[in-house]
Amino acid sequence: MLARRIIPCLDVRDGRVVKGVQFRDHVDVGGIVELAARYRDEGADELVFYDITASVDDRQVSPEWIGQVSRQLDIPFCVAGGIDSVEAAGARLAAGADKISINSPALLRPDLIDELVAAFGQQCIVVGIDTFEQDGTYRVKSHTGDPGKTRETGRATLDWVREATTRGAGEIVLNCMNQDGVRKGYDIAQLRAVRGVCPVPLIASGGAGAVDHFADVFEQANVDGALAASVFHKQVIAIPDLKRDLAERGIEMRL
Amino acid sequence: MLIVDTKCANLASVGYAFDRLCIAYTISDEPARIASADKVLIPGVGAAPYAMRKIAEAGLTDTLRSLVQPVLGICLGMQLLFETLEEGGETVEGLGLIPGHVGALETGDLPSPHMGWNTLGSLVDDPLTHDLRDGDHAYFVHSYAVPVGAHTLAQTTYGQDFSAMVRHGNVRGCQFHPERSSRTGASILRAFATL
Numbered sequence: 001m002l003a004r005r006i007i008p009c010l011d012v013r014d015g016r017v018v019k020g021v022q023f024r025d026h027v028d029v030g031g032i033v034e035l036a037a038r039y040r041d042e043g044a045d046e047l048v049f050y051d052i053t054a055s056v057d058d059r060q061v062s063p064e065w066i067g068q069v070s071r072q073l074d075i076p077f078c079v080a081g082g083i084d085s086v087e088a089a090g091a092r093l094a095a096g097a098d099k100i101s102i103n104s105p106a107l108l109r110p111d112l113i114d115e116l117v118a119a120f121g122q123q124c125i126v127v128g129i130d131t132f133e134q135d136g137t138y139r140v141k142s143h144t145g146d147p148g149k150t151r152e153t154g155r156a157t158l159d160w161v162r163e164a165t166t167r168g169a170g171e172i173v174l175n176c177m178n179q180d181g182v183r184k185g186y187d188i189a190q191l192r193a194v195r196g197v198c199p200v201p202l203i204a205s206g207g208a209g210a211v212d213h214f215a216d217v218f219e220q221a222n223v224d225g226a227l228a229a230s231v232f233h234k235q236v237i238a239i240p241d242l243k244r245d246l247a248e249r250g251i252e253m254r255l
Numbered sequence: 256m257l258i259v260d261t262k263c264a265n266l267a268s269v270g271y272a273f274d275r276l277c278i279a280y281t282i283s284d285e286p287a288r289i290a291s292a293d294k295v296l297i298p299g300v301g302a303a304p305y306a307m308r309k310i311a312e313a314g315l316t317d318t319l320r321s322l323v324q325p326v327l328g329i330c331l332g333m334q335l336l337f338e339t340l341e342e343g344g345e346t347v348e349g350l351g352l353i354p355g356h357v358g359a360l361e362t363g364d365l366p367s368p369h370m371g372w373n374t375l376g377s378l379v380d381d382p383l384t385h386d387l388r389d390g391d392h393a394y395f396v397h398s399y400a401v402p403v404g405a406h407t408l409a410q411t412t413y414g415q416d417f418s419a420m421v422r423h424g425n426v427r428g429c430q431f432h433p434e435r436s437s438r439t440g441a442s443i444l445r446a447f448a449t450l
Contacts (some may be wrong), residue, residue: 002365002413003372003392032420045372071271096267098396099430121301123368123396170368170396196363222334224366254372254392 003220003254005045005225006239007203008232010035011240012051014082021232026052029233036069036077039232042239044075045254046175048101048227050128051081052145057250069070070096082110086119093120101126101173104142106107107153107160110167117168122200127169131157131245132177133189138190141177157190160199172198173227178204193220203227211237211245218251256280257292259319261332262309269329272434272439278448286318294447295322299331303340303347303357303399306331313366319350321322322362325450326426327383328353333421334399335426342399353406353423361398362414367415368398375439377410381422382450384408386442391437393419393431400430 009019010032014100018026029035036047048070060124063154066079080101083089089100100120106112106127116125130144138157144150155159161172176187186207195202201224204217217226231237247253258269273280280296281288297319299306310316311360331397340347340357349357354442360369373394378384387409400417405408408420408427420443421428427447433440 001374003374005371025335027365046292062341066446070268071274074275074435074441075273076396076432093265096265098432099270122398123300123370171370194334199366200368201370253403 002224003045003252004223005049005226006043006214006243006253007046007225008039008044009048009205009227009229011229012049012065017233018052019189019233019255020165028036032065033068033072035233037072038071039239040075043243043255044239045155046075046225047073047077049077049079050101051079064095066092066097067096067138080126080128084109086115089116089120089231091110093124096120099124099126099171101128103128103130106164107140107142107155110163113164113167113169117170122168125169126171126173127164128173128175129157129160129164130175130177131189133190138193144175144177148249158193161194165198165200169200171201171203173203176204179207180205181234182207185209186217186221186226188216188220191217191223197221201225207238211242214242215246215249217249256294256296257289258282258296259289259315260284260313261297261299261306261315262313263301263306264329264332265300266298269296272444273448276445276448278445284313284315288313289315289318290321292324294325294450296330296399296447297326297332297335299329299335300396301331303331303334303342303349304345306335307347307349308382310335311355316350320352322352323425325447327447328426328428329434330397330430330432332352333430334401336421336426336428337401340399342411352426353421353428355401355404355406357399357401360398360414360417362398365414368396370396373411373413373419375409375411377407379408379422381408381427383422383427383443383446385446387413387439391439393429393433393436394432395419397430400434
């Protein structure tokens, strides 16, 4: 049976892993390769690395650290951050990344999704979506790495999920910004709504603070994976304990 | 150990997996070196028509069809070992090293592609499955699959039962990615290297 995935997310800035609250006020939480190895050993099912300054600084993630991470890991990992061309994606995949995730550049130029899928296949093209709930509607924001440069895109989240998957995205990571870093639980209502229109694997992001939150998002929103950062970086939740607890509740886990 | 540069695979991560196991390997697209290697690993990701075209452009089709040493195909590399592959409504001729056809994975209402850690079961005894147990997890990413049949070494279920591992004589394949399948994958790669 397919296991639900537990996915630590490592926000990378200037070659270090950082974490902010609601995408602001970042603090250093460790080295990239060291944290990757720690999560591998603790039983993480997959890792995601977001270079959160890439799009706003108009530069791209460094393939050098991707190679170092790929040498260490015997689990899959995805890299994101400012990838805006077939060449940039190809360099990261060749360096050893299993998947690449695109966000702001896909919003600026949606054809990028089609181009990447044609070049590398659906299986390695992830679309990350930063979504914000306001007055009961879900809207997409871009360039969220810097609060001063964050933009409203004018897109409705459900429409963008439909468009991205129609264009061939192989997986959707939904970052619910209202919940990010505050550890009050995933946005179950929004994730359920997105699940209803998303035919590819869906990963929940934003809000994990307790074991119950993971159980809720798997049981109530039927997501394929749950992504979290601060609870793992700050060792509020240990991954082996989390996976054992979820398995005891009948949620399929790789133990 | 020779890893074939199929021009359609993540060669780096496959090589790193052997580095972690301290197993020496070369990566090559030269027919003579491939033909004379002790063991040949065929990686691949992406679309079958593109992959077969790349293999043909590199002049490797006949070389790969004539291999008599132990061969291991990974993911799309396993699917290419079969006679025919369906993809996007067209049928592509594969390498024909194993009889059979690769078709769409019928996932029903489940998300597709099949992506993540799934369990291996119905294990058939083989050097590559020797250290595995029913219920061991491996990492899959695919939307086409080989049905369960006479060549199946391990089965997995996602919407339907399909072949997770296959063997036909000297030729074996893994539908999942052993280089990204933690202990399960390491034991398979080690077993292949020491055949």
